[in-house]
Amino acid sequence: EHLLQLDSLDGLRLATAHMAVASSESVKHLAGGDILRMANNIVRFEGLVRAAPDKIHVKTVAMGDFIGDTQRSIEDFFDFIFGEDNKHITDELKKRAAISQVKKYEKKTLKSNHVTQGNSDDKRIKADLRHQLV
Secondary structure: OHHHHOOHHHHHHHHHHHHHHOOOHHHOOOOOOHHHHHHHHHHHHHHHHHHOOOOOOOOOOOHHHHHHOHHHHHHHHHHHHHOOOOOOOOHHHHHHHHHHHHHHHHHHHHHOOOOOOOOOOOHHHHHHHHOOOO
């Protein structure tokens, strides 16, 4: 609702703050607190890694990296999960699976009318958001 009423920057700032702490009818109360949960998960995973560095490994994928090279990000994820030298899960199999996932991702983004879709060329909003505190 607020994204339609405010200018782009203020709407995105408010939506980001809202995602950090709240849920709403617009998402059928299925989301909310996402950013706080993500930060909590990062802290907890870091604690696990410190407690058992030989047993716990965490893979982090930056959203910009995923969007910039989705196939490579998925292939790297498969390497993390299955190992790079897995004789049963070949590089060709991982590549085919990654391509399949890329197609699903691209299809989903093409159908999306979400406010964050289609704004990649709006340099002013990107620049403003990078320097904003929420």
